[in-house]
Amino acid sequence: MNKDLILAASTSAYGKYSLIKAVEGIVKAGYKYIEIACTDGIVQHVLDDEMNEEKVSEISNLLYNYDLGVYAFSAHTNFTTPKEFEKRFLKRLWFAKKIGAQAIVTNIPSPHDQLEFIKSIKNIIPFGEEISIKICLESPGHLFTSVRKFIEILERVNSPIVYFTYDVGNVFTASLGKVDPAEELSLALHSNKLALIHLKDVSIDGGLWRFTPLGKGQINFNQIFSEIRKQNYNGPLTLEMPLFLEGKGNEPAYIAHYSHCFEVITEQLYDSRLFIEKNLCSQKEVSCR
Numbered sequence: 001m002n003k004d005l006i007l008a009a010s011t012s013a014y015g016k017y018s019l020i021k022a023v024e025g026i027v028k029a030g031y032k033y034i035e036i037a038c039t040d041g042i043v044q045h046v047l048d049d050e051m052n053e054e055k056v057s058e059i060s061n062l063l064y065n066y067d068l069g070v071y072a073f074s075a076h077t078n079f080t081t082p083k084e085f086e087k088r089f090l091k092r093l094w095f096a097k098k099i100g101a102q103a104i105v106t107n108i109p110s111p112h113d114q115l116e117f118i119k120s121i122k123n124i125i126p127f128g129e130e131i132s133i134k135i136c137l138e139s140p141g142h143l144f145t146s147v148r149k150f151i152e153i154l155e156r157v158n159s160p161i162v163y164f165t166y167d168v169g170n171v172f173t174a175s176l177g178k179v180d181p182a183e184e185l186s187l188a189l190h191s192n193k194l195a196l197i198h199l200k201d202v203s204i205d206g207g208l209w210r211f212t213p214l215g216k217g218q219i220n221f222n223q224i225f226s227e228i229r230k231q232n233y234n235g236p237l238t239l240e241m242p243l244f245l246e247g248k249g250n251e252p253a254y255i256a257h258y259s260h261c262f263e264v265i266t267e268q269l270y271d272s273r274l275f276i277e278k279n280l281c282s283q284k285e286v287s288c289r
Contacts, residue, residue, distance in 0.1 A: 006071055006236040007276060007288040008033035010198075012043045013241040013265050015255075019045040019059075023066055025262060029269035032289055033069045035238045036099075038092065039076040042245070042253070048088060051095040059099050071236045072136065072165075072196055073101040079109035082120045089120075090127055093135075103134035103195055105165050108153060118156050125159045136195050138165040140252065145171045145179045147187040154193050163193050169200025169240070172219055173209045173247060177202075182223035189231040197233070199224075199276070200240040210246045210256070214239065214272035215279075225280040237288075239272055241265075 009031040014022035019036065022045060026034055036059070037043040046055065063070060073096035077089045089106060096104040109117050121135065128135050137153065139145070150164045166188040171181045188194045201217030203210050215221060227233075243260050247253040260268075281288035 005234060005281070005288050006033050006069070007031065007273070007281075008035045008069075008071060008236060008238040009269055009273075010035045010037055010074060010238055010240045010242075011045050012037035012039065012074070013243070013269055014262070015043045015242060015244045016259060017262060020062065021262060023062055023068065025266040025269065027066050027068065029266050030273050031239075031269070032067070033071060033236070034063070035072050035074050035240075036070070037074045039074060040078040042076075042255070043242070046095070048091060051091050053098075056095065056098040063100070070100050072096075072103040072105055072238065073099065074105045074238075076105065076107045076138075076140075079107075079113050079117050079120075082116050082123075085117075086120050086123055089124060093124065093128060093131070093133060097131045097133050101133070103136050103163075105136045105138055105196065107140045108137050108150075114153065118153065121157055121162065122159070125157075125161060128161050129159075133161070134195050135159075135162045136165040137162065138167055138198070139170055139174065145175045145184065147184045147191070150188075151191060151193065163195035164188070165196040165198060166194055167198035167200060167240070168219060168224055169198070169202045169211065169217075172202045173204070173253075174250065176207065176209070176249065177204050177218060180223075181219055182227055185224060185227050186231070189227060189233055194233075195235060197228075197235065197237050198240050199237055200242075207249050208246060209248075211240075211242050213241060213243075213268040213275075215275040221275075221279060228280060237276075239269070239276070241269060241272060243268070 011022035
């Protein structure tokens with residue numbers, strides 16, 4: 001089967017830079033699609049109080065001028081109280097659709113909050129159905145690693161518009177390298193609820209983990225790409241390369257004391273794209289756009 005995969009780059013690579021600079025870097029690195037990061041406490045390239053028609057017009061023009069497509073909007077929203085989460089996420093849902101995204105991504109919270117979270121997602125679903133957008137749930141890099149857990153949550157939500165995002169790097173960090181991301185990806189690909197794959201590489205040393213350019217960490221991407229080809233995945237891929245983040249053990253990621261300049265980030269995004277094209281998209285049955 002011939003596959004034409006969407007390959008996007010997340011603006012999270014440019015955490016300390018503006019959205020415009022992030023777009024410039026991503027285009028310079030050769031990507032045709034973008035995933036805008038709006039992640040609480042980490043990277044918010046669009047603030048909640050900016051999510052209005054004026055900002056929609058600004059970003060739409062930016063994407064048009066740089067000839068960039070958008071599949072997903074990365075809107076990881078902290079689960080504080082159900083009422084506050086629903087208010088904020090509904091706004092982000094509206095904004096994602098207005099800028100042309102087909103999907104919106106948010107984290108699954110800790111087990112303590114998951115019951116209330118599921119109720120909140122169910123309350124949000126009618127609006128998602130009304131505007132025709134996919135809601136993609138993702139586990140952050142310090143929580144569970146099992147795809148079966150994703151499927152359990154999705155079965156409890158029980159909605160045709162709610163899917164999950166499989167993040168290769170998050171599985172690796174949450175298990176401190178003990179779980180094989182390729183094996184879990186195989187399970188994810190066999191489900192009918194996988195809407196998006198995040199590609200992220202990681203290096204772990206003595207419980208300290210850091211994100212790296214693709215192919216420079218400890219994840220076996222030959223196996224990852226083999227699963228994608230073998231199971232005829234034809235959905236979108238997003239490269240995430242937040243080199244400014246690190247973490248310890250099973251604690252949430254935090255902003256590291258070091259940073260990288262714009263030119264280095266862009267070069268490493270470019271190298272990561274070449275790595276994907278060489279090891280995945282160069283195969284005769286797969287192409288990336």
